Amino acid sequence: MSGEAEAGALAGSLPARRPARPAAPGPAETVLWEGRPSIGAGRLFELLFLLVLLGSLAWLALLLIAPHLAGSAFAGQPGPESLPLVLTMVIGTVLIIALPVWLRSSARGRARYMLTNRRALVFVGRSVVAEAILFGAEMTVTATAVSFWAHGMYVDWRLKDEGPDRVRFERLLEPERVAEIAEGQGARRVHD
Template sequence: MPGEAGAGALTGAPAARVQARPVAPGPAETILWEGRPALGAGRLFEGLFLLILLGTLALAALLLIAPHLAGSAFAGTPDARALPLILLMVVGVVLIIALPVWLRSTARGRARYMLTNRRALIWVGRSIVGEAILFGAEMTVGPTAVRFWNHGLYLDWRLRDEGPDLVRFERLARPEEVAAIAEGQGARRVDDGPAQAA
């Protein structure tokens, strides 16, 4: 838009670049490999941890408001009409804290991985939530994972961690096979660097 270019020129700041969500492979792109994370003890522990977290949060919320149920100068003396509001507040506190954790955990568990002749892609449902261009990408291979890093990669917030942003194919049965396909499309195996930091 002309107005946007003019505004950037006036302030002297570069125009902000918004990275659009990647599109599905088209006719000019060949799918070379597809896979999913292997189900195992790790997934079971993630689900168990989430249930324990939800239970702990619900208990903490109830303990927080329990002193006010007998009446206080702050809350007054609640009657039967206040019970639905109290329960709604407890459920709301649990959801506010637990919903992002649940969304991240389920996104990683439902991920589907794809290598094309151009990109490494992570799908959740019908949406691409992670993309790295293979040509020139740095790649590390672990016992059960392959990680890709390249400038301009796309990563949905549910897959971001505290470390550097990486496209991770996790809990793979044959990571060396996946790495060999990626190397054939221009990815470089490295022993250190951004992809190793995860």
């Protein structure tokens, strides 16, 4: 095949589809830094807050249902056989509210961070749950975190926040050191 025919064949082909989840670093990438969120009072406070929130929700749900257990025009006169159904509804309501919060908190607590010569990655277990290409990425640095924004980045739903999506390295002991490594690979620091 001639050079022109080969170029035409390549130009007419569709671009390769990006995989749904980014891959772990391969042989062409060099790992420059790895770390985890520090465990401290913040993590303990999050867990305590979650437990207090769940307990409060369960208590409020029972208070809401309690008058109907004594009988009402709306609920009729419930018998002892309705108690398992009521408890199932209360537990189900608490789980519907609590499960997404727990999954997000759990993912953030078990995260492992990695900077390679190409990307900023967040792992949960063996899976990459967030990725930003470092070259050209915008980076913000705070006292305990480094976050990256880049075109085409990937962020799993468990790591998304109410604000704009960013790949976040949270609760770091040395965020300036991490930022310097990322700057060496083409990330640029911006100030919020």
